[in-house]
Amino acid sequence: MEQTLILVKPDGVQRGLIGTIIARLEQRGLRIVALKMLQMDRALAERHYGEHAGKFFFEDLVSYISSSPIVALVAEGPSAVSVVRAMVGATRPAEAAPGTIRGDFAVAGLRNLIHASDGVERAKVEMALFFKGDEVFSYTRDVDKWIYEK
Numbered sequence: 037m038e039q040t041l042i043l044v045k046p047d048g049v050q051r052g053l054i055g056t057i058i059a060r061l062e063q064r065g066l067r068i069v070a071l072k073m074l075q076m077d078r079a080l081a082e083r084h085y086g087e088h089a090g091k092f093f094f095e096d097l098v099s100y101i102s103s104s105p106i107v108a109l110v111a112e113g114p115s116a117v118s119v120v121r122a123m124v125g126a127t128r129p130a131e132a133a134p135g136t137i138r139g140d141f142a143v144a145g146l147r148n149l150i151h152a153s154d155g156v157e158r159a160k161v162e163m164a165l166f167f168k169g170d171e172v173f174s175y176t177r178d179v180d181k182w183i184y185e186k
């Protein structure tokens with residue numbers, strides 16, 4: 037079963053959208069297997085966004101993501117990485133389709149509420165930044181047989 041890292045960013049926490057965002061993931065049928073609130077420090081922000089180091093927006097991105105607490109979680113399910121990316125919507129909220137999280141709850145600039153890993157390998161790297169091995173749970177739910185087919 038695939039796993040992906042999701043961050044409810046500072047704007048999502050400040051706007052009271054933690055529950056709404058997690059509810060969407062659960063309602064889709066994904067299993068939440070890790071969950072915590074934390075405030076990213078500069079070092080963690082620079083590691084998480086390391087691939088953007090040197091880009092003109094890097095400083096803004098690092099200060100935005102570390103400006104207030106966030107919620108980090110791991111969601112699990114078939115094709116979880118691509119399923120969640122589709123649920124999240126386009127990077128710029130103004131371009132995000134209705135029905136996506138950004139398209140339904142965000143409108144301007146890059147106040148885009150949520151981060152989700154963009155590939156399976158990247159998800160493993162990002163999960164390790166936020167969770168120790170024993171903080172990611174392995175369990176099944178009785179309802180899984182009605183969601184995952186097998």
Ligand code: CMP
Binds near residue numbers: 088097148151
């Ligand atoms: P996220 O999905 O968290 O991953 C990388 C982030 O970089 C992205 O969301 C945006 O918030 C940010 N980002 C991407 N492109 C730009 C840009 N041109 N200017 C500012 N921030 C950007």
